[in-house]
Amino acid sequence: MAASTLTEVARLAGVSPATASRVLNGSARKPGSDIAERVRRAADSLGYIPNAQAQGLAKSSSGLIGLIVHDIADPYFAAIARGVQEEARLQHRMVLLATTTGGPQEEREAVAAFAARRADSIVIAGSRSAKPGDEEANTELAAELDRYCRNGGQVAVVGHPVVGAANTEGYHVVKVPNEDLAAALAAELARKHQGEFLIIGGPEGLFTSDDRIRGFQRGLADAGRTAAEVLHYPFNRSGGYEAGTAVAQRIKDAHVGSNGPARLCIFAVNDVMAIGMAGALRSAGLRIPRDAAIAGFDDIETLRDFRPELSTVHLPLEEIGRVATRGAGSTLNGQGTLAVDGQVTLRRSTETPLP
Amino acid sequence: MAASTLTEVARLAGVSPATASRVLNGSARKPGSDIAERVRRAADSLGYIPNAQAQGLAKSSSGLIGLIVHDIADPYFAAIARGVQEEARLQHRMVLLATTTGGPQEEREAVAAFAARRADSIVIAGSRSAKPGDEEANTELAAELDRYCRNGGQVAVVGHPVVGAANTEGYHVVKVPNEDLAAALAAELARKHQGEFLIIGGPEGLFTSDDRIRGFQRGLADAGRTAAEVLHYPFNRSGGYEAGTAVAQRIKDAHVGSNGPARLCIFAVNDVMAIGMAGALRSAGLRIPRDAAIAGFDDIETLRDFRPELSTVHLPLEEIGRVATRGAGSTLNGQGTLAVDGQVTLRRSTETPLP
C-alpha cells in the first residue's frame, strides 16, 4: 500500500483535487464548510499525509532550514543547534543537519546539498577560516553561497562573514564581538594578575581564534602589559590537552629554581580547549588556580559542572542560534548584521590562591 | 534569476532532457562520452544544481534520514546524533532533525513530518515512555509508525520498542541491555560497598529508567542485599540536582548522631542526573566519595572532564547511532533486532575513601 494521495482523498470526498488542496493545505480560498468537512473526513479515513516534496516542488519552497556545524557533539555547536531548532519549530520548519569537520570544501558541498533540497535558509555556525591552503575552497564556498542567495535563499553566518562573499541580499551575519570581549577579559585579568600571560589559540587563520587572540593582546597592551606568547593547537579539546602537556612542563621547569616567576595566566580561545588544558595540567600534577590561572571563552553549558569553575566570556549560544535562524528566516530586514553580546565572567580558575 | 533547470542545461547542450538527466544523475544508461562531456560543460557553465525535491518526487525516495531526540544539546543525544550523522554521510543521505521534549504526542508529529518529507528512514533515540497519561498518544505514535513502515519506510528505535508497535517489516530495535548492565553494575558495587543503596530514577513509566532500576535491584538481590529505595525525579540534570538537595539533607541528618550508618551509595539512572546529583551534594558541602558514592549510566563524553571521576556503565553511543542508522538504512536484513553492548566502568566516585 502506497501512501494515499490528495487525488484519492478528493475522489473519496467527491470533489476535485483543487478543492481538496484548498481545504487541507491552507489556501486563500476557503471552500464551503460542508464540503470542507467532507474532505477532512475523507483525508482522515485514508490517513492522508501531504507529500512535502510535491508541495515544495509546486510552491518552490521547502520549509527546510539547513544548519552547518563542525561537530554536533561539541557543546558549543550543540547549544547553537538547540537554539536553531527552537526557532525552526516556531516557524514550522524542519532542520537539516550537516557536519563539516573538514573545512571550506565540505562546507561548500553542504551548501550545495541544501540548495539542491531547496532549503529556505541556511545557518552556518562553523567558524570561517583563511588558512593558506583554503583560498580556493573559500572562493568556491563564497560563490556557492552567492548563487544560493541570488536564487532567493537566505543565509546567516555566525561570527564572521565568509571570505569573499558578496554582500548579496539575503546574506546575514550574526556579529559576535569576539575581539572586544577578549579585550575586556584581558583587561579584567590584567587587573588581578601580576604574572605573565600565555595564549592558546586555534590554528592560524581561523577567524574566531584570531579575533580573540588579537582582542586579548589589545586588552593587555591597553593595560600596559607586554604582549603574550601565542601557541597554536587544534581548535578542540584534544588541542587544549596537547597544549596542556607542553605548558605543564614549562610551568614545572619555571618552578625548579623555586621562588620562580609569578603564576602563569593562560587564556584558551575557547572553553573546550580550556577544559583540555585543565585536564592536562591536572594529569601533570598541577593544580588550578594554585599553579596557573586559566580562562576560556564561550561559557558552554558543560562548565556548569566543571571544576575548578572556569573563568570565561559568556556567549548566549542558544540565542545566537535563534537570532541566526530568525534573521535567515524573514526576508523582511533584508541583508544586514544581527548582533549579540557577551559578558566577561570571572570564576575561581583565575582567582588568586591564598598564600 | 531562478536556479537553472535540467531542461535549460539540455537545451544549451543541444540534447534532450532525458539525455541530460542520464548524464548528470547516475542512470543505468550511459550516453556517449562526447555528448556527456557537452552536457557536463553546459551544466557547469549554468551552475546547475539538481532539484532534490523533483528527483525525490520522480523516484519517490528522498535521501533523507529523520532523527528524533529529546534534546540535541544533551550530551547523550548529541553523541548518538554524531554517530547517525557519520553513517548518514557514508550513505550519502542527509539528516533531518526533530527534538521532542514533550513525549509521544510530539514524537507522533515528528514521525508524520518525516513521513510527509518521505524520509527513507527514521531513527528514534528518545526513550519510550508508558506514563499513565500517554497511552493514547503512544497508540497514535505506534499507528503512525506502522503506517510509515507499511509505506516502505524503515524505522530504528534505540533501546526499547514503541509501545504497541506492530512488528512490521522495516521496524528495527537497537537493543541496549539496560537491565543486565545495571545488574552487573549493582553486583560490582555490592562487592565493595557495605552501606545502603539509593536509586535516583526518572519518572515512572520511562522504560530506560525502569529497566535500569529493575536491573540494579536484581543485581542487589543476587548479591544478597536488600532492595534499594527508589526516588523519582525528572530524567535530566535538573532532576538529578533536585534529588541531590533532598538527599544531601538525609545524609547530613544521618551523620548527626555521628558514628552514623555506613556511607550511602547512590545510583542515578543516567549520567546527567548523576552529574546534577554530584553538583547538589557539593553545593551542600558534601564530598564524593567521602560522604557518599555515586554511579551513573551512559558514560557520556562529558564525564571525561568531570571530577570526581564518575563510575558508570559505558555505552558506545556513537556506535548506537551508527548501528541504528545502518539498520534503518538497509532493508536487507529485514526486520530484526540489532544489538550493542556496554561495560561496567568503575571510577573514583565509588571508591572507598581512605579512613
Next chain:
DNA sequence: TTCTAGTGGGAAAGCGCATTCCCGATAGTC
C-alpha cells in the same frame, strides 16, 4: 426583467525530474 458583480467549484497547466517506450541507426549473424 436585464445586466453586472461576486462566489464557489472544477479543469488544466505546470513545478523539475526520472523513466518507459519508441525509433532510427549500427553491428552482427547465417
Next chain:
DNA sequence: GACTATCGGGAATGCGCTTTCCCACTAGAA
C-alpha cells in the same frame, strides 16, 4: 544481402501538488 539484436538518443508520461483560469450560478442593482 536480408534479418535480427543492440545501442543511443528523443518524445511523452507521470510523480503529487498548487494555482491560475474559466465557468456556472446566485444575488443585487438599475
